[in-house]
Amino acid sequence: MRAPLRWVLWDVKDTLLRVRLSVGEQYCKEAEQMGLSLTSVEVNAAFSQAHQHYSSKYPNYGLTQGLNGQSWWMGVVRETFSHCGVQDAALLNTMAQNLYQNFCSAENWEVFPDSKKALESCSALGLKLGVVSNFDSRLEEILRVCGLLSCFSFLITSEESRVAKPSPVIFKKALQKCGVPAASVAHIGDHYVNDYLSSRSVGIQGFLLDRHKLNNPAVPQEHRLSSLQELPLRLHQHMD
Missing domain, CATH: 1.10.150.720 (Haloacid dehalogenase-like hydrolase)
Known part of the structure; x- marks a missing residue:
């Protein structure tokens, strides 16, 4: 099950x-x-x-x-x-x-038009949200001024954690914060190695955001998103 x-x-x-x-x-x-x-x-x-x-x-x-x-x-x-x-x-x-x-x-930053709604839709489904990013300590302030910080329960940056994607260690740190098995966690990112392969290597349900429709043949269609508008329905299928 x-x-x-x-x-x-x-x-x-x-x-x-x-x-x-x-x-x-x-x-x-x-x-x-x-x-x-x-x-x-x-x-x-x-x-x-x-x-x-x-x-x-x-x-x-x-x-x-x-x-x-x-x-x-x-x-x-x-x-x-x-x-x-x-x-x-x-x-x-x-x-x-x-x-x-x-x-x-x-x-200096542009929030994608589908981002806020996707985050809100995930929260409406009862899902908790966190960040795993190869970013420096400015990320919290950037998310705050862009109106996204309040969506997240925690942030893990590669500077703060002293480990960067694609190392699976950064995802293991995130799983510790989540406090649930890897199979109960999804990850959304745009990089095939850093996001998709790395998250899946520890058992997380990784999805590749493919905004440019590159259609990487190594990624099954059901793991690919061409926009975040597709995400809530895709996640809902994994909640039951």
Whole structure:
């Protein structure tokens, strides 16, 4: 007999909300306020290079190497602008600090149109909700200013838990907070490895949100969602 569903865990970025402008556009706005003239194309390319470098050299915000989310992101920003020819250390630090704080603002994030209703529908079904996200300590404030924080009973971020998806450990930490068997928990996310495979590896009912309709053939149709509008009915089928 299948265990009844009790909890739904959520990824956040690119599942419930997304960055409103491209990183290049956001960074260019900050650079312009400092009197610099850069293009979003060059900044995007520089950011991609810097982010890849930091992700490889300092995984999960460099927590085991003496960094944290803020110092990690400020390093990415400084390196991004350095690639674009900005060499003034004080200016780099100022822009890095400003951008780190700016990404806590609601104006920099766009909540997907189907997110709030899906969360409310899950709660109406009697399900409890939690977050499992590869995000830094700003996530609580971002969810608060976006009007979503009150939907959740708990948040687990990779910075706070010191472990990142796709490690199954972060999902095991979430299961401890849920206090129910893995089979009574679902997880919704947009990343095939980090969300779908990782959650299923510990027995959670993982669903892949496929907003771009990529139709990954490795994911059965019944585990795929093209929008969150499909979720309440799908979950209701798992509750009895």
